[in-house]
Amino acid sequence: MMTFYFGRLVEMFPFFLSGLWMTTKVAFISLIVCTLIGFVLGMLRANDTFFFKHLIGVYVALARGTPFVVQIFIVFFIFPEWGLQLEPFPAALLAMAIMGSAFICEIVAGGIASIPKGQWEAAASSGLTKVQQLRFVIIPQALKVILPPLVGQYVLLIKDTSVVSVIGVMDLTRVGWVTVMRIPEGLMVFALVGLLYFAISYPLILLSNYLERKMAR
Amino acid sequence: MLANFNFMVIFEYLPLFLSGLKSTFLISLVTLVLALITGIIACSMRISGIKTLQYPAIAYIEIMRSTPLLIQIYFLYFGLPSLGIVVPEIQTGIIALMLNSGAYIAEILRAGIKSVDQGQIEAGLSSGLNYVQRMRFIILPQALGVTVPPLLGQAIVMVKDTALLSLISVAELTRSGQTMTSERFMPAEAFLTVAFFYMCIYFCLKYLADWSQRKLIFREVY
Numbered sequence: 224m225m226t227f228y229f230g231r232l233v234e235m236f237p238f239f240l241s242g243l244w245m246t247t248k249v250a251f252i253s254l255i256v257c258t259l260i261g262f263v264l265g266m267l268r269a270n271d272t273f274f275f276k277h278l279i280g281v282y283v284a285l286a287r288g289t290p291f292v293v294q295i296f297i298v299f300f301i302f303p304e305w306g307l308q309l310e311p312f313p314a315a316l317l318a319m320a321i322m323g324s325a326f327i328c329e330i331v332a333g334g335i336a337s338i339p340k341g342q343w344e345a346a347a348s349s350g351l352t353k354v355q356q357l358r359f360v361i362i363p364q365a366l367k368v369i370l371p372p373l374v375g376q377y378v379l380l381i382k383d384t385s386v387v388s389v390i391g392v393m394d395l396t397r398v399g400w401v402t403v404m405r406i407p408e409g410l411m412v413f414a415l416v417g418l419l420y421f422a423i424s425y426p427l428i429l430l431s432n433y434l435e436r437k438m439a440r
Numbered sequence: 441m442l443a444n445f446n447f448m449v450i451f452e453y454l455p456l457f458l459s460g461l462k463s464t465f466l467i468s469l470v471t472l473v474l475a476l477i478t479g480i481i482a483c484s485m486r487i488s489g490i491k492t493l494q495y496p497a498i499a500y501i502e503i504m505r506s507t508p509l510l511i512q513i514y515f516l517y518f519g520l521p522s523l524g525i526v527v528p529e530i531q532t533g534i535i536a537l538m539l540n541s542g543a544y545i546a547e548i549l550r551a552g553i554k555s556v557d558q559g560q561i562e563a564g565l566s567s568g569l570n571y572v573q574r575m576r577f578i579i580l581p582q583a584l585g586v587t588v589p590p591l592l593g594q595a596i597v598m599v600k601d602t603a604l605l606s607l608i609s610v611a612e613l614t615r616s617g618q619t620m621t622s623e624r625f626m627p628a629e630a631f632l633t634v635a636f637f638y639m640c641i642y643f644c645l646k647y648l649a650d651w652s653q654r655k656l657i658f659r660e661v662y
Contacts, residue, residue, distance in 0.1 A: 284642070284643075284646075288638060288639045288642030288643070288646075289638045289639060289642070290601070290602075290603030290614065291600070291603075292603045292604060292606065292607070293603060293614055293617070293635050296614075296617070296618075296621075296627065296631045300621065300627035300628075300631065301627050304628055378505075378506070382507070382509070385508035385509075385510040385511060386508075386604070389607060396508065396510055396511060396514070399511070399514065407518075407522060408522050409517070409518025409519035409521065410518075410523065413511055413514050413515035413519060414515065416511055417507040417511045417515060420506070420507045421503065421506045421507055424505075424507070425506040428502070428505060428506055
């Protein structure tokens with residue numbers, strides 16, 4: 224019986240690959256968007272302007288304090304009531320962007336805060352504008368602090384894409400869920416799904432560990 | 441935007457939300473205790489220096505950290521029955537959460553132990569303390585304080601992770617939101633209330649974590 228199901232599973236492998244492709248697409252697009260928004264918000268947050276600091280603080284608390292499933296339900300079920308009807312795929316990207324950029328914002332703000340005040344002052348007295356100070360003095364140094372946790376966060380975000388399957392995005396998790404309805408071998412199906420996720424995230428975990436060792440020196 | 445937000449329905453469903461909140465709380469508490477035990481065992485195996493213990497621990501930690509929690513939950517939920525083991529959903533969920541959090545806690549504990557200065561261990565060695573004594577009197581007292589803030593951080597993550605159990609129909613907080621949505625189709629009321637309750641838990645834990653962090657910095661200065 225086991226070998227029979229194994230054969231069926233091999234037959235369905237292209238289906239799994241299409242799920243993997245969808246997961247990669249969701250992860251790749253949302254990681255880029257999250258990084259861009261996260262860096263902008265993080266730089267604004269590290270700024271001492273009261274308005275930005277607290278407004279972004281509230282956003283970060285909301286995004287970090289609620290589970291991602293609940294956020295996805297809010298984006299997918301509540302936004303339509305407010306007149307924003309989204310297909311599952313863009314809704315998934317939007318939810319990922321909202322959640323991920325909050326986490327990356329915190330990492331970036333933490334990295335910038337770790338740079339001593341003297342660096343800002345030195346940059347300011349060299350006649351650099353605020354943007355130039357950030358671009359040429361602060362960020363290059365802060366990147367050393369930011370990079371290892373950032374890659375670690377990427378791994379967490381890639382794993383979080385599995386949750387977008389609940390609104391019907393045909394990603395790897397959804398493929399496993401659909402398959403298990405036809406092939407009642409849960410262990411085998413989800414071991415395969417897990418293996419594919421492992422193949423994406425483990426290299427990134429190794430990269431994060433490597434960066435941490437390298438930056439610590 | 442929220443012109444027709446219906447508070448009456450929320451009050452009507454309040455008992456459902458509160459029972460959901462209660463089970464989220466209980467699940468988190470039980471899982472936290474179990475995950476701590478798992479984490480301590482995995483961490484001790486990982487740092488034991490004995491290869492037959494070390495490699496399984498490394499494999500366990502790396503597999504847990506590089507696959508999504510949802511896959512682990514589904515693996516047990518769909519997998520255990522095919523092995524002929526039938527357990528209630530809530531237990532399946534707690535086991536999955538325990539294994540997942542345990543791996544992260546093992547890494548937090550290991551980082552704490554590694555943070556103890558090598559000189560301290562050498563000092564212990566030259567005082568003639570054996571391995572157990574060094575652990576008990578030198579390493580653990582210094583390492584455990586450092587691990588408290590990240591452990592509370594992991595507790596925050598874990599409470600949010602319990603929301604995934606709603607997908608295998610465990611009756612917890614998120615599930616009560618789903619139940620209300622399917623009965624009344626008022627997702628705004630349902631999920632914003634759910635989010636509100638999660639925020640309450642988050643702020644309590646966050647306050648604790650920040651407090652423990654401040655205490656630690658104070659001790660270092662002292």
